[in-house]
Amino acid sequence: MKKSVFLGTLAIAGAAAGYASAQDGGTLAQVQERGTLNCGVTTGLTGFAAPDANGEWQGFDVGVCRAVAAAVLGDPSAVEFVPTTGQTRFTALASGEIDLLARNTTWTFSRDVDLAFEFVGVNYYDGQGFMVPRELGVSSALELDGATVCIQTGTTTELNLADFFSSNNMSYEPVPIETNAEAQQQYLAGACDVYTTDASGLAATRATFEDPTAHVVLPEIVSKEPLGPLVRHGDNEWGDIVRWTLNALISAEELGVTSANVGEIGGTTENPEIRRLLGTEGELGAMLGLDADWAANAIAAGGNYGELFEGNIGEATPIGLARGLNAQWTDGGLLYSPPFR
Amino acid sequence: MATLTDPPQPSFHFSQLIYDTRYRSLTIQVVAFILIMWGLFELVTNAIQNLSALGKDFDFGFLGNRAGYDINQRLIEYSNDSTHGRAAFVGILNTLLVAFLGCVFATILGVIAGVLRLSKNWIVGRLMTVYVEGFRNIPLLLWIIVIFAVMTEGMPQPRDFRGEDAEASMILGQSVAVTNRGVYIPNVVFTRSLGGNEMSEAADGVPAAVIPAVSFGDWALFLVALIGGIVVSGIIGRWGKAKQEATGIRPPGLFWMRAASVVLPAALVLIALGVTLDYPELRGFNFTGGVHLRNSLIALWFALSLYTGAFIAEIVRAGIMSVSKGQTEASSALGMRASWTMNLVVLPQAMRVIIPPLISQYLNLTKNSSLALAVGYMDVRSTLGGITINQTGRELEGMLLLGAFYLATSLIISAVMNVYNNSVKLKER
8 A cells, every 4th residue: 555655656756757848949049048058079189178287178179169158158168068978979969968069070971961960160171090109110001900909989980990991901900999098098008009090189199198209190191080060950040150150260360350359350440351250340140149249259269260270289289280271271271261241 | 252344335436446445555556557657658759759850760770781890809700891780799799708708707706705705714714705895895897997907007018029038928838928908818720620721711801800700510519529428428327327226236437438428529529620729929910810818808707707706605605504504414414524515415405595696696797798888898888889879870779779688688597597496496395
């Protein structure tokens, strides 16, 4: 008898808990109501996204998160960073745990179409490379037959690796690994001969080694890895905001708008595109459902694309990546933002 | 004292469903049942709605698509051109392999530790207490990672074995190499294999797997010979016993006849197939040849065994202590040795207490093997539940399949163990 009452209560409680209410409103409304942006980043990749000594997240991908938060909420620090692994990132985004994923994620057909995500652009043009200890004396990836390779699971690099070795008729032993930190530890312990991931990730990882010069990144780049931020499919309003925030950072570099001059240049310049970008002319902000100075806020957050690049992963940093493909189209690179009009 | 009978019921009122204790429990059960069903229904429709809102359908077709990724430890033929379904199967076999190895080792360890914990020798008894409490009270995941880290950080790299004055050398007469990528042990190969010598074929393109599946027929033949020998040995034993009972004389050399009937046919088969050992050898980046027991397998296997073994030790101890002391005393009064007392009197009775909780330990071990993810052991959780889900985005389907697999495995293990339990339990008449 008592048991029945207990069971009955349990059933009611269970039913009440299980009856989840459907989410209402778009992502923009949710973010504004919450007051913070939930941004998915890596679990730690120096230069791209990693907490510094004070626990503040820093990095190139973090810069995108902060720019979006500044554009939407006017406050670049209103970001809740959610560390995700290669395996958990898509579930986190699809389930609504995060509003935006900025985590060295390769734009592929199946992710865009089948997984129902929206890649809003490319913030880093990358390719997969291999890193080996210098003492192995390997100078080309084609000499890696029979090697043990550390690989992050759940990534496109896993598939590229399989394709590269089988198309070159070589065998290898994959060591599947969850995070970059684990991979680094396994690689340094010599549990694998080779570590493979995006070349930018290799450079970032190598920069944290005790002796970076003892390791070489092999010249072969075996894949195209356009990395960019992505959002859920279907919420086009939110997708537009993230897309044009990224474009604003890229355009700002092209137009010479920096975090230093963004405050006054909107009022002083004669260039109509800069005036439209910074909201001193036209209605671009209102079209997005944001304030007129949304782009100015985004640029002020961490600087334009070039400033973000040089400050986090550029040649002056320990990671030391050259602009290469990631230069503006006017400098022979691939960065090309559609016009602001 | 006269018993009062209930007054006659005039009619049934609906209020009785709540106020009458005879009906109340039934009412509550019916209501609870309806609520539970309604809750489940809501959960399922909610999931379906959300999935369709995300534009995802429910489809198991992905299992037939090309997987595209490689798996290091595979008991059957698999390459990145195989399907996701086959990758899942490779993972299932890896799960079953580590679960089987773990159960066997945990049982051996647990029985020994459980018996020794009751030892009158203070040091032995306390050592076993330390073992049991140490492993039982620290999370399994930590043990897996500790063993993995010791193997990875503490052992020499394969290239340390190279050169004249190598830093590391192989042990056990140059046959076993302990490296930070795992342990390489000699492999048994058949030079006159039934299915042709496929070892050379495997060496051409496909990298050799952990246990080459090439000599399946040979091993089957060997097993048939071995089992046949055991059956013949049993027949000889019964013949000897009958003769002893009829004539009072035990046939001479009975033990040797039985031993020969087991060993000879199996040995003959091995010689006929040209059995030989394939030693691991350092070639290129890694050792080749032999069997490669990867660190992930070793870490998972030992951690699971040591952890579950600690629980089994306690179960065994409880079982032994449940046998009344009078049984031991009676058996010594009959003049039996201590080892006979344990093997013939105490353990058979203790088994009845030991088996049921042992089943649940085996189930735990099998399910705990999904912690393989932590060390990159490619079990079914890592292949189907990890990479496949990630590459195809079919979380719900993959997780359902995974759940079904673990459920089926656990039910099969319990069924088998229950059959065994029925055979040893007290027969009540």
